[in-house]
Amino acid sequence: MGAQHVALLDEVCWFFPELKFVTRHGCEPWTDLAVKLMLKWPNLYYSTSAFAPKHYPSDIINYANTRGADKVMYAGYYAAGLTLDRIFSELPSVPFRDEVWPKFLRENAQRVFGLSS
Numbered sequence: 001m002g003a004q005h006v007a008l009l010d011e012v013c014w015f016f017p018e019l020k021f022v023t024r025h026g027c028e029p030w031t032d033l034a035v036k037l038m039l040k041w042p043n044l045y046y047s048t049s050a051f052a053p054k055h056y057p058s059d060i061i062n063y064a065n066t067r068g069a070d071k072v073m074y075a076g077y078y079a080a081g082l083t084l085d086r087i088f089s090e091l092p093s094v095p096f097r098d099e100v101w102p103k104f105l106r107e108n109a110q111r112v113f114g115l116s117s
Contacts, residue, residue: 047075
């Protein structure tokens with residue numbers, strides 16, 4: 001797991017501030033460090049790939065509900081058996097604040113990946 005250690009992102013974000021980095025596979029088991037790095041680096045973002053909504057890390061939910069609403073975005077992971085039916089049946093139980101949902105589900109990805117409305 002050494003090559004995917006979240007701490008490595010610190011140096012990469014420093015060397016390439018013009019690039020946008022979107023983490024995958026939930027930064028486990030280092031989500032607390034991922035939050036700290038997202039606070040530090042404006043070019044670092046988090047996606048929820050590899051997690052069913054009922055397993056979203058609490059520190060990521062708390063971050064999205066406080067200072068990170070613009071940094072956390074939805075990602076499915078069909079390859080791991082996370083069907084859209086399962087994901088969308090579990091999403092309502094995620095305790096995001098109302099204002100976080102549009103950003104999480106659509107707006108952040110549009111902005112980060114340069115997609116038009």
